[in-house]
Amino acid sequence: MGIREKVNRELRSGLYTLFILKSVDALGETYGYEIIKYIEKKSNGKIKMKDATVYPVLRYLDRHKILRSFWATTGSGVPRKYYALTDEGKKLLKELMEDYRELEILAKNILEVKE
Amino acid sequence: MGIREKVNRELRSGLYTLFILKSVDALGETYGYEIIKYIEKKSNGKIKMKDATVYPVLRYLDRHKILRSFWATTGSGVPRKYYALTDEGKKLLKELMEDYRELEILAKNILEVKE
């Protein structure tokens, strides 16, 4: 794999947890597959997270009380595991958004130097 | 370690290679230790990269002709290994900066939703 691709993957992967949390926030009660499609759509098809990336993250956040979850086996179709932000999750997301914006500024300081 | 700290570390680590390349670009011929201090200064002391992170990255980029390197043992003091961007490295940095700016926009699409 090329270096450009490698660095791009590193850049994206750092954002994954934040993307997932924000998606749950925007969608309300939602599930893994929908989150993947949501992010893909919002990024104009540019960011396609792997299911094997998303599902473990969701379970991790669930275990740590950032998300709550329940199975919905209503009617037909494959059962879905729904997730939603807990109060703790909402607080975390708020903090992470502040952290992200601060990091963006720091990155700008480093990356926009002309000398 | 807390989740907030974990996510923050993920966010930062994705930027490390780009920070290093941009630092070499800004400093001209430079060396690992100076890069670490440069990034620390530019980020107001907020980003302190570990030497064990920076040196392997520099050697990796050197091996892949993105950087060129030479030892300077002039006079007294500990010998320094200097690095500079190759033509290929300059091209890569330019591409990565475009990639980064594009990713920033994609991230904005996902993270700045109010609905």
Add this chain to the structure above:
DNA sequence: TTACATATATAACACTGTTAGGTATAAGGT
């Protein structure tokens, strides 16, 4: 019946930052 979309899960693997330790020179304080 074939293929695709939907929907979740886990094991094995590769990659990468951290922790921890080692080596070495030089300056400043006690």
Add this chain to the structure above:
DNA sequence: ACCTTATACCTAACAGTGTTATATATGTAA
């Protein structure tokens, strides 16, 4: 003399995380 700090580089072992590959299962369209 001694100790600490700053400078300067390196590597091994560890932990964490995304990818690849695989498995399971339902519903729909060609």
